[in-house]
Amino acid sequence: MQVVTQNCYRLLRLINNLIDISRIDVGHLKMNFGNYDIVKIVEDITMSTVEHIESKNLNLIFDTEIEEKIIGVDRENMERIMLNLLSNAIKCSNENGTIWVNIYDSGDFIEISVKDNGVGIPEEMQERIFERFVQSSPLFTRTYEGSGIGLSLVKALVDAHGGKIRVESKVGIGSEFVVSLPNRLSKKDPTFLQSKLIEDNKSNNVERIKIEFSDIYN
DSSP states (O other): OHHHHHHHHHHHHHHHHHHHHHHHHTTOOOOOEEEEEHHHHHHHHHHTTHHHHHHTTOEEEEEESOSOOEEEEEHHHHHHHHHHHHHHHHHHOOTTOEEEEEEEEOSSEEEEEEEEOSSOOOHHHHTTTTSTTOOSSOGGGOSSOOOSOHHHHHHHHHHHTTOEEEEEEETTTEEEEEEEEESOOOTTOOSBOGGGOOTHHHHHHHHHHHHHTTTOOO
């Protein structure tokens, strides 16, 4: 039953990603922008993955140079971006490795860094890593399976926020993905809507983690 459930989550993740990629292609991806504390969003979704990350014999360190920052984002898609990047970091990490999540205020942009000290990405692949169906390692050498859609979807969601994503990596040393989001409020929602981050969102996070981490096998 556990194997069946795991594969159902994998199938659901693949279907969701394919549907969203198709929506992006035809310009019909719906974004629900609001003004939220981006530090709290990133911290909540990151800390909700601690148990899973530690079960893989990995360490997770979260740090931020700002305590609160209200900007215009799509909360659900920001959580999806973070889960994709954390999932990718887990796949690329060696046992007893460390994953760092940091938040910086660079003025015009809020930068979110997800860094690992894992296998790294070859230099020739770094330009293509955000392309659809591209994976940094050959199929027979990967510890975990994936569709090659995740990072392409992440880039599309970051672009939809008016932001940018970049990667810095060295083979055998690790990788760092940095998401830069515009430091501005959403005009669609001029009020501060942190109150929308209610308790039931925490239970929703559990389900999202199961889906986004479904291709990481025990």
